[in-house]
Amino acid sequence: RHSYWANKGIPSTPTIPVIGHAHQLFFSKYPWEAFDRDYKLYSRMGLYGRYEMFSPALVVTDPGLLKQILVKDFDNFTDRRQFGSQPGSIMGAMLSNMNGEKWKTLRSIMSPTFSPGKMKRMFGLVCTNADSLVTSCLNDAQNNLLLDMKDKCGRFTMDTIASCAFGIEPKSITHEKPVFAQKADNFFSMSPYKLARFIVMSMFPKLFNALGLKADTADIDFFRDVVEKTIRSRQQNNRQRGDFLDLMLNARETTTNDDDENLSTKSANHVLTNHTVLAQCIMFLIVGYDTTASTLAFASHLLAKNVKEQQQLRDEIQELVKEEGELTYQGVMEAKLLDACINETLRMYSPAATGERKCTRPYKVPGTEVTLMPGDLVLFPILSFHRDPKYWTDPDTFKPKRFLPDNKANITPFTFMPFGMGPRNCIAMRFALMEAKVALAKLLLSAELQVVPGYEDIILESNSFLLRPKDGQKIRITPIKQE
């Protein structure tokens, strides 16, 4: 069963019977380590093969081919693997887990939520939450405490997504025990049991169901209760905030019964069930939390370590405030060095280390004799591209200037893709960038960020599929006296 790639003339490292290469997820420090090792081995070939148990996966290491697959020939690769698609599960009804026409319908309903116009309207709310984040950081600094930036920023991102998307205010930043952020944290933290469970769920769904395991964990049940209450209250009070929840509720047909299967593949009316709306809300609370919080924690650390770049960025933001009297949406979104610092952080520490698509129609891979068949996976090693010295000089050094407008033309297309690429990229990229930029700008206006002895390096959580700082990301800050 592990001769699929060899028969097509595609190289592949030796496999273990039955398991293929899946053991690498268990026995590597980081699940993406094996991808990086093989990327280095095969990067010149443009592609290589893997086996997730018996499922063949083509790993693309050529940026040109990747562009072809993710953009030009997207219709052959609209899907991803489905995780936890048990009947009635919340996990299975999330946009990120949907495929085919169902995905297309939902994506087109949800996309307008993240238009530039909507972002501009959310700017004030993001600023309010960022102010609370800064106040909380300054309070800790006054008490001479080290700041755990992952924890602080996680509370900030949870409050921001909850208030922008549904008008819920968890007040995680001011709460002693931030239950919302902790539940979302639990969702992403990986114990050996959770890793094993995840592998069985994704690679042996029938076995997973036969064992009576539930795709939805207790953390999801917590969010389900919160969101259900919010939806009920929104419907009873008939109030409109123009937010994500309203958009979903308005797009829904009132006659729909509550069976998820009714999200018909043929429906022209974009039918949404209560269950589907609920699943998207929970997905946003969970995925909206971790990636942006880690990015902010990484950025704070990198700037604390690179004092010159930190000051240059502060100068840019102070200049903006001087010109416009305050931070404005346009000012923040157009600030060049701010954009460059966030991009450089995402290049070095992209929270998503790999991306994937599933082939939906037979596809002849350009420039080869290989034809991919429906069900074959295509993987792209995001982090390996980001750290490849072929595309980046000194890839392990923080050099934000490579992303300044004058230098951007030197970047090879499809070697920088922290939000994925093509029609199935991160739906909330604009929102995440705005959130990260506002928080970082406000923090730098109020404080100097410093590295703490003993915490000079970024240590990543092992066993996690996302890049996350291990045990938070500790820095110290000194308040800047306001003139």
Ligand code: HEM
């Ligand atoms: C720095 C922050 C973030 C990063 C680096 C990030 C990265 C990604 C990546 C790499 C993907 C897969 C794209 C692909 O396959 O091409 C993705 C998908 C997705 N992200 Fe994000 N993300 C971030 C923040 C967010 C936030 C804040 C939300 C929600 C509020 C969000 C919601 C989603 C959703 C729903 C998908 C699935 C889209 C689909 O399948 O159509 N992300 N993200």
